Amino acid sequence: MKRAALVALFFLVPLTAFAQQTQRYIVGMKPGVTRGAKAAQWAGRNLEDLANLDSFVVNLTDAEVQALRNDASVRYVESAEIKFFALGTTVHPGTPVAESHPVDAQVTPYGVTMVRAPQVWPVAKGDGVNVAIVDTGIDYTHPEIKDHYQGGFNAITGTSDPRDDDGHGTHVAGTIAAADNGFGVVGVAPNAKIWSAKVLAPDGTGTSSGSNAQIASGLNWVLGKRNELGGHWIVNMSLGQCTDVTVSSQCSPIPSVTMQNACQKLADAGILVFAASGNDSTTTHAATVGYPAAFSSVIAVGAVDSTQTVAVFSNQGPELAVSGPGVGVFSSFIVGKGTNSFVNSAGNTYDASALIPAGKGTLSGQYVYCGLGATAADFPASVKNNIALIQRGTATFNLKTKNALAAGAKAVVIYNCSIAATPTTCGSETFGGWTLVGKLSDGVTDDPADLAFAWPIDIGISYADGEALRKAAAGATLTETNVVDDYAVESGTSMACPHAVGVAALVWSVAPNASASDIKSAILNNAADLGATGKDNAYGFGLLDAFAAARQLNPAAFSVKGRMAGRRGH
Numbered sequence: 001m002k003r004a005a006l007v008a009l010f011f012l013v014p015l016t017a018f019a020q021q022t023q024r025y026i027v028g029m030k031p032g033v034t035r036g037a038k039a040a041q042w043a044g045r046n047l048e049d050l051a052n053l054d055s056f057v058v059n060l061t062d063a064e065v066q067a068l069r070n071d072a073s074v075r076y077v078e079s080a081e082i083k084f085f086a087l088g089t090t091v092h093p094g095t096p097v098a099e100s101h102p103v104d105a106q107v108t109p110y111g112v113t114m115v116r117a118p119q120v121w122p123v124a125k126g127d128g129v130n131v132a133i134v135d136t137g138i139d140y141t142h143p144e145i146k147d148h149y150q151g152g153f154n155a156i157t158g159t160s161d162p163r164d165d166d167g168h169g170t171h172v173a174g175t176i177a178a179a180d181n182g183f184g185v186v187g188v189a190p191n192a193k194i195w196s197a198k199v200l201a202p203d204g205t206g207t208s209s210g211s212n213a214q215i216a217s218g219l220n221w222v223l224g225k226r227n228e229l230g231g232h233w234i235v236n237m238s239l240g241q242c243t244d245v246t247v248s249s250q251c252s253p254i255p256s257v258t259m260q261n262a263c264q265k266l267a268d269a270g271i272l273v274f275a276a277s278g279n280d281s282t283t284t285h286a287a288t289v290g291y292p293a294a295f296s297s298v299i300a301v302g303a304v305d306s307t308q309t310v311a312v313f314s315n316q317g318p319e320l321a322v323s324g325p326g327v328g329v330f331s332s333f334i335v336g337k338g339t340n341s342f343v344n345s346a347g348n349t350y351d352a353s354a355l356i357p358a359g360k361g362t363l364s365g366q367y368v369y370c371g372l373g374a375t376a377a378d379f380p381a382s383v384k385n386n387i388a389l390i391q392r393g394t395a396t397f398n399l400k401t402k403n404a405l406a407a408g409a410k411a412v413v414i415y416n417c418s419i420a421a422t423p424t425t426c427g428s429e430t431f432g433g434w435t436l437v438g439k440l441s442d443g444v445t446d447d448p449a450d451l452a453f454a455w456p457i458d459i460g461i462s463y464a465d466g467e468a469l470r471k472a473a474a475g476a477t478l479t480e481t482n483v484v485d486d487y488a489v490e491s492g493t494s495m496a497c498p499h500a501v502g503v504a505a506l507v508w509s510v511a512p513n514a515s516a517s518d519i520k521s522a523i524l525n526n527a528a529d530l531g532a533t534g535k536d537n538a539y540g541f542g543l544l545d546a547f548a549a550a551r552q553l554n555p556a557a558f559s560v561k562g563r564m565a566g567r568r569g570h
């Protein structure tokens with residue numbers, strides 16, 4: 001007997017100690033159940049009540065999870081650690097686009113023009129429509145955003161300060177609503193009201209991420225604001241979790257129940273919810289649409305480039321609703337954390353983007369053509385103390401630049417490969433693009449040694465511009481500029497999604513009596529067909545067209561201005 005009791009005690013103690021270890025969970029209640037009392041039982045367990053989503057977040061032991069799963073009032077218990085990622089980056093594929101912009105004039109980014117926003121502005125510019133950006137936060141001090149920023153919430157810290165510490169959310173905000181103020185950029189719906197829910201934060205892997213619980217917390221706050229203030233609300237989620245297990249074992253074909261529930265709650269409340277389709281596709285594999293974009297309550301947005309061709313990284317499938325510009329998108333960034341980069345020579349300014357993370361400053365000098373820069377033999381002795389002009393191909397940008405430094409060059413210009421000559425290999429990377437930072441073997445994390453390296457000023461330009469410089473190289477000079485700025489170029493379905501949100505805000509401001517489903521239908525039915533005829537997996541219904549959608553819902557608003565703008569015979 002004594003021995004048996006000792007054995008029981010021996011097992012009981014460690015089991016009890018183990019059972020007391022808690023993990024974070026989300027508990028969803030069945031409809032009509034009083035959530036408050038159930039949640040209140042866990043007041044000492046870091047409880048966060050998500051009242052608008054009929055759920056709460058709490059620390060639970062394994063045994064407590066089992067008990068709750070057997071509780072008739074509980075709909076589900078889910079881990080609160082399911083990760084979602086920001087779907088944009090400053091490292092973009094393809095040919096460099098203009099990162100430079102004039103100091104005293106306003107640039108209309110190509111995407112804003114492509115979705116035909118300017119044709120709607122004479123009628124309305126998103127006035128009165130609320131847009132909630134559920135992202136890395138917003139730099140609400142930015143001159144493009146501060147005048148129509150309404151407030152925010154930080155689900156990472158639990159405070160009301162959603163200050164952006166990444167740049168991604170500020171970039172998204174600028175595409176939706178950068179002010180029409182004569183400088184910088186202008187957004188699709190420059191008068192929309194901007195709200196920020198910060199649910200993503202830099203996670204040390206070179207991107208930002210947040211959990212299902214943090215995003216649900218942000219969505220709970222948005223629904224609360226909508227219930228408090230009324231009016232028209234649109235949500236931008238340029239974030240996602242991949243669903244395609246052939247891409248990575250970390251992808252999940254099973255959705256977070258909490259995310260699915262939250263998006264459905266917002267849609268049921270008449271909020272239009274848009275999300276980025278995901279960036280997992282490559283030249284050889286079309287990845288499936290990620291979550292939350294793949295939920296039926298969410299409008300999934302894929303990316304096209306400036307030629308209206310589907311972006312190589314854009315996820316595809318039957319859930320894809322519509323396409324927007326998402327390659328080389330110029331927009332606002334955290335003040336002082338963006339870049340303004342350009343190359344001047346012989347009176348010409350070349351569209352350029354600095355390689356990540358090139359040195360900052362301005363530098364002039366003779367430049368010397370160094371071929372592919374793949375080995376020391378590619379560098380003439382004359383490159384010493386001058387600028388190396390190198391063509392893309394064969395070796396990484398990292399190696400080309402280090403070779404140039406070894407040969408004594410003081411700065412580097414790399415020009416693109418010829419897309420016409422090598423269409424299958426040139427510019428076909430996903431995000432292995434214009435970067436000096438090597439990826440470690442996990443394919444995600446930047447190499448710390450490369451991040452710490454003292455890189456020279458190092459700027460990418462197009463093939464045509466590079467060839468022009470090469471032909472004029474003997475004795476010619478150029479100036480490279482890469483300075484700190486409040487704007488940046490980013491690529492990703494993250495950048496396409498805010499074009500759709502901006503279009504929705506514009507259309508709603510033109511037709512304020514329309515319902516959310518009216519706005520959604522008008523946007524999808526008036527998209528400009530791309531790819532295979534009709535709706536298809538690569539483009540959805542096609543390219544966003546703000547003008548056509550707005551005119552359909554309120555033709556009278558365009559009857560005079562429309563005739564003048566669209567007059568035939570010219």
Ligand SMILES: [Ca+2]
Pocket residue numbers: 106144178179180181182183184185186
């Ligand atoms: Ca502006």
